[in-house]
Amino acid sequence: MGDPARVTRLLSEAREGSAEAREELVRALHSELSRIARAHMRRQSPSHTLQPTALVNEAYLRLFPAAGGAWNDRAHFLAAASLAMRSVLADMARARGAEKRGPGRRRVSLHDGLQAPDSDPGHDVLAVHEALDRLARLDPVWARVVELRFFGGLSSAEAAAVLGVSTQQERRLWNRARAWLQRELSA
Amino acid sequence: MSEDRDRRVKDLFERALDAPPEERDGILGAEGVPPSIRAEVADLLRREAEIGGFLETPAVERLIPASAPPRLRAGDVVSGFTVVGVLGEGGGGVVYDAEQDEPRRRVALKLLPARAPGETGRRGFVREAADLARLHHPSIATVHAAGLRGADGATHAWIAMERIDGARGIVRHAREERLSRDARIRLLLPVCDALHHAHENGVVHRDVTPGNVLVAADGTPKLVDFGVAWSDGGGAAGAVGTVAYASPEQLSGGPAARTTDVYGAGALLYELLCGAVPHDVDALPLDAAVAAKRAAPPPPGARAPGIPADLDSIVLRAIAPDPSDRYPTAAALADDLRRFLDGEPVLSHRGGPAYHALKFVRRRKGLAFAVGVAAAALVGGASVSTWLAVENAAARGRAERQAYAAAVAGASAALRVYDVADARRQLDSAPARLRDWEWRHLSGRLDDSLSSIRLPGREIWYGAVSADGARLAVSGCEPGAEPGVQRTFAALVARDGSVLRERRFRADPAAQSITEVSPDGAALRAWEAENRADVPSVALSPDGRTALVGLPSGAVLAWGEHPRDDAEFQAHPHRVIAIRYSPDGRRFATAGREGTARLWDAATRAMLHSFEHGDRVISLAFDRAGTRLVTGCRDGTVRCIDAATGASVWTTAAHDASVEGVAVSADGAFLATASRDRTVRFWNFADGSPRATGHGHSSNVRDVAFDPESGAVVSASWDTTLRAWDAASGRGTATLVGHAAEVTSVAFAPDAPHLVSFSRDGTVRRWNHAPAGVAVHHELDDTPVALAFSPDGRTLAVARTDGRLEFLDASRSAPDAADAAPAAGGGIADIACLRDGALAAIRGIDTVEVWRGAAAGAAPEMLRSVRVGDALVDLAADAGGDTVCVLRRGPGGGCEVLRIDAASGREAGRLACPIPGMSLDVSPAGALLVGGADGSVALSNGSGAWTRAAVSEFPILGVAFDADGLRIAAASSDGTARILLAADLREAAALRGHADQVLAARFLPGGRRVVTVSRDRTVRLWDPSDGTCVLVLPDHGYPVTSLAVSADGSRIATGAGGDGNARGAVRIWTAP
Incomplete structure (x- = not known):
């Protein structure tokens, strides 16, 4: 994307409520995040991190060079980046599923390359991605918190800041949304 | 499921959760709720309560597996640590040959994948690295340093280890050296001891293989690669270890314990004895390998001749499939091997409780008798539970001490990578009851700055300081407030932090302008600005009277102390990125976003020249005379411009990324540049030719400044540190920690003189630069042979090899402030401080001198000089402090202690001592303590009778009493210091950890700590009650030869010098 001025403009327009700017921003972030993520997958990047926030931070640093780049409202960036991450990761999950199991099998097990398995490991990235759309119709804030935490890799405090709630409230939303998703996915 | 139905379920679910638990049943059971919905809500409530870690692992971690650490190249x-080449490569990654800058030495460097992402993983690593750094054993490759390295937003771990020259794997070594059976066993003994040492320190190796047990050129076996202990992710099946040497429980994913390493050592022994591994499973799939390992292998004696049954049974017990059948510890295995070598009956046949009971009694020498009596008096289970109670109580105390030691070591490790925030957390977590000198010392190191002021709620992005240091101009932003609104400010600040003048601005998302606002938020006036959200830049005239503020509109506001002095002019069409005054204050320069730099007359604000650049100018600097202007560009170029004509003098492609800071040395010889490429570079200012590159910052370097006095360069970085550099060599000389966020600007106040730094944490800090953690550091041109504090602790006397006596102010580093007494009549062997502050010294080998104490400012003056007799080796102040005790070597292996009255110089008595004395101390009650060249110590209560004890096979280089005269510390040439009880000279603890001769040991007041210095260049602090090393102070750079502790214990002085005596240093370490 390369042009910080453009991103800054998009961000401020998105903040002012322009849906068009927001979409364009997410598209811009998508291509940047996707490039970084693929570099990591091919292990061509000099870094080797697993941290999703590192991907987001990497994008952040590219977009906002240090000198005088005085944009403080990280929350807006993180929100946009989480949405972009969600679609990047869904794409990656689809591509991996296709590559590993041939056409026709979209689902990819969460055990693949897994370092720290969840206590309930039966669900996959794509399934969560799809279930989120349904959840968003029911409660957009629940869907949002999952997007921020699971796809954006944000910490509880960061997600709370983006949502404009306390960390206790965030924790409550996160637990409820997860309970709901767990039931959906195990159905 | 229909959406309506979903909504109903969700509504009920939330209502139930929001209600108190006792009302939930009522809500669910309410009339009109269909049973199916009720069941679904109950299901959700159950899931909510037990949700655990579901989805807690972010999606990306599932999709992108951990990749290998990056490949380093020579020069990285x-x-x-600078990579020189590759030492070796294996399953665990690449091991690099690297050179450390400070101290200069070759190390083996390894990069590891970070185990767990996030803060927990980071802290875990730092703690585990600290665990490894605590392991000190001749057969464990020393971990010099470990840390985390950020690259492109990612983090991985690195570890720098002792380089073992000429190393071969242990099996290959035994084969090529054609070692006998017993020699092979003896080779394994230190490995077992090393494993036991590691186990006692809570570290399990888990991968004891021929490749990880190297034999150095001198024949010492060395365990390497404890790295596996943290890099594996917690013992997942098959992930760790080498299949042939891995224990069966390890292969099936069980936890690793001491007995895992006992198995590894046993498998190694098996192969050393018969040339084959116990189970040849390398070709088998993992589950088949596990099954094979569950069966006992043939004894080594069945595969090779000449192996007795006793040895077979030792090996088989070590590699028993069931961990509880193995030797419980590596030490037990070693003990049994030693018994075998000595021809004694081995214990390998005796497993079971009786065996363990025997071991227990053996281990607890002191306790054995009492417990034995109890066991005889009671029967069966009762006696066992008594033992357990004893062991549990001891274990609790040990666990707390270990937690404390881990916190302190963790803080020390974090400080080594300048992670102040983590060090603070670690220190906070240390149990308060156990905190002592090292805790206070490390706490004092969290901030190296002299003072700081803070502007609450502000991030400082640009800062400038007046020549006298009294005024500051800062600009930055105020984060938080309203979404979408950028608030910025510029302020003139007094030395004490009070804001003299401030102007605040806001940029609203809707407007293409910035608006100045009053303190109550009212809009004052607006400027049109495309980059309205950018932070203003600032400059301050050297006299501190005028501040210039460059706005995103291209306007520059000039303000003085009163609003009536204010002015405004349009300097550029767009944002003013940088402003800088010339050192004489007569001119200033501005850099505009459109790519020009402009030079202005400060009095008239008339533009003198405008210079076009290809790209944006980010940084500006004048030389001292103001005749040249240097510009640093976004494209990495640096240009030197003649300020009189506007002509370009030279241009160079200086960096790979934006040049964020430039500075010219006061003498005009050097230029320093700072860049986003994380380097600081040094240039000849005359022609722009390169001199050196400074590596070390781990992030964007934002600014750079020259110290006009010393010529040192200081850089400010986003990595939260400042670094000091030698401009000629590019060598880093110090790192300054204290800022809690990115450091954005740095400047010298030449008349103050000190350094001022500005940070996004809203603080402004002032510094004198000295090596981190050292209150005072004096670099010398020879070795300081002895040190002594004045009674008030404010002056440190330093005896130099050439015979000079120096008095340093113990509170500050000022190399030229020392008073030196000229050398006369040979070198000084030792000094000691007397009660009234007078100083006693041994001059040459035969004379005792008494000097007037160096009260601040007074010149040293010799009061008297007495020829006492030859072969004087050590001296100490007597109990009263009026008499000097001198140790004199006698003929025929003995020595004598002479008492000299300091006031008259007359001998007040002498006492012959039967050992060849080398070191001397006197207790507060007047008891004499002598350490001998034969490794013995002798103690006399003054009556003339001596109590003797053999302590070591090597000379006792230093002895010291504690403040009560109850305990003794004896420093030995064998690398160990020992704590003895004065009553009977019994050993109470051994302080093991130094890698070379221990030259001196002292108790700190209070007796809870002992400090030692060693030729291994380190200073260590110990808990004398159990011999734990609680702190290793940063490497001194030279062998540490002398030691002194101030009377109040707040200061420890250490002297170090090179073997050739050409260089040396004195450091004073403080614990406030």
Whole structure:
């Protein structure tokens, strides 16, 4: 994307409520995040991190060079980046599923390359991605918190800041949304 | 499921959760709720309560597996280690040959994948690295340093280890050296001891293989690669270890314990004895390998001749499939091997409780008798539970001490990578009851700055300081407030932090302008500005009277102390990125976003020249005379411009990324540049030719400044540190920690003189630069042979090899402030401080001198000089402090202690001592303590009778009493210091950890700590009650030869010098 001025403009327009700017921003972030993520997958990047926030931070640093780049409202960036991450990761999950199991099998097990398995490991990235759309119709804030935490890799405090709630409230939303998703996915 | 139905379920679910638990049943059971919905809500409530870690692992971690650490190339720098080449490569990654800058030495450097992402993983690593750094054993490759390295937003771990020259794997070594059976066993003994040492320190190796047990050129076996202990992710099946040497429980994913390493050592022994591994499973799939390992292998004696049954049974017990059948510890295995070598009956046949009971009694020498009596008096289970109670109580105390030691070591490790925030957390977590000198010392190191002021709620992005240091101009932003609104400010600040003048601005998302606002938020006036959200830049005239503020509109506001002096002019069409005054204050320069730099007359604000650049100018600097202007560009170029004509003098492609800071040395010889490429570079200012590159910052370097006095360069970085550099060599000389966020600007106040730094944490800090953690550091041109504090602790006397006596102010580093007494009549062997502050010294080998104490400012003056007799080796102040005790070597292996009255110089008595004395101390009650060249110590209560004890096979280089005269510390040439009880000279603890001769040991007041210095260049602090090393102070750079502790214990002085005596240093370490 390369042009910080453009991103800054998009961000401020998105903040002012322009849906068009927001979409364009997410598209811009998508291509940047996707490039970084693929570099990591091919292990061509000099870094080797697993941290999703590192991907987001990497994008952040590219977009906002240090000198005088005085944009403080990280929350807006993180929100946009989480949405972009969600679609990047869904794409990656689809591509991996296709590559590993041939056409026709979209689902990819969460055990693949897994370092720290969840206590309930039966669900996959794509399934969560799809279930989120349904959840968003029911409660957009629940869907949002999952997007921020699971796809954006944000910490509880960061997600709370983006949502404009306390960390206790965030924790409550996160637990409820997860309970709901767990039931959906195990159905 | 229909959406309506979903909504109903969700509504009920939330209502139930929001209600108190006792009302939930009522809500669910309410009339009109269909049973199916009720069941679904109950299901959700159950899931909510037990949700655990579901989805807690972010999606990306599932999709992108951990990749290998990056490949380094020669010349790459990792935290002060420069890669020179590759030492070896294996399953665990690449091991690099690297050179450390400070101290200069070759190390083996390894990069590891970070185990767990996030803060927990980071802290875990730092703690585990600290665990490894605590392991000190001749057969464990020393971990010099470890840390985390950030690259492109990612983090991985690195570890720098002792380089073992000429190393071969243990099996290959035994084969090529054609070692006998017993020699092979003896080779394994130190490995077992090393494993036991590691186990006692809570570290399990888990991968004891021929490749990880190397034999150095001198025949010492060395365990390497404890790295596996943290890099594996917690013992997942098959992930760790080498299949042939891995224990069966390890292969099936069980936890690793001491007995895992006992198995590894046993498998190694098996192969050393018969040339084959116990189970040849390398070709088998993992589950088949596990099954094979569950069966006992043939004894080594069945595969090779000449192996007795006893040895077979030792090996088989070590590699028993069931961990509880193995030797419980590596030490037990070693003990049994030693018994075998000595021809004694081995214990390998005796497993079971009786065996363990025997071991227990053996281990607890002191306790054995009492417990034995109890066991005889009671029967069966009762006696066993008594033992357990004893062991549990001891274990609790040990666990707390270990937690404390881990916190302190963790803080020390974090400080080594300048992670102040983590060090603070670690220190906070240390149990308060156990905190002592090292805790206070490390706490004092969290901030090296002299003072700081804070502007609450502000991030400082640009800062400038007046020549006298009294005024500051800062600009930055105020984060938080309203979404979408950028608030910025510029302020003139007094030395004490009070804001003299401030102007605040806001940029609203809707407007293409910035608006100045009053303190109550009212809009004052507006400027049109495309880059309205950018932070203003600032400059301050050297006299501190005028501040210039460059706005995103291209306007520059000039303000003085009163609003009536204010002015405004349009300097550029767009944002003013940088402003800088010339050192004489007569001119200033501005850099505009459109790519020009402009030079202005400060009095008239008339433009003198405008210079076009290809790209944006980010940084500006004048030379001292103001005749040249240097510009640093976004494209990495640096240009030197003649300020009189506007002509370009030279241009150079200086960096790979934006040049964020430039500075010219006061003498005009050097230029320093700072860049986003994380380097600081040094140039000849005359022609722009390169001199050196400074590596070390782990992030964007934002600014750079020259110290006009010393010529040192200081850089400010986003990595939260400042670094000091030698401009000629590019060598880093110090790192300054204290800022809690990115450091954005740095400047010298030449008349103050000190350094001022500005940070996004809203603080402004002032510094004198000295090596981190050292209150005072004096670099010398020879070795300081002895040190002594004045009674008030404010002056440190330093005896130099050439015979000079120096008095240093113990509170500050000022190399030229020392008073030196000229050398006369040979070198000084030792000094000691007397009660009234007078100083006693041994001059040459035969004379005792008494000097007037160096009260601040007074010149040293010799009061008297007495020829006492030859072969004087050590001296100490007597109990009263009026008499000097001198140790004199006698003929025929004995020595004598002479008492000299300091006031008259007359001998007040002498006492012959039967050992060849080398070191001397006197207790507060007047008891004499002598350490001998034969490794013995002798103690006399003054009556003339001596109590003797053999302590070591090597000379006792230093002895010291504690403040009560109850305990003794004896420093030995064998690398160990020992704590003895004065009553009977019994050993109470051994302080093991130094890698070379221990030259001196002292108790700190209070007796809870002992400090030692060693030729291994380190200073260590110990808990004398159990011999734990609680702190290793940063490497001194030279062998540490002398030691003194101030009377109040707040200061420890250490002297170090090179073997050739050409260089040396004195450091004073403080614990406020």
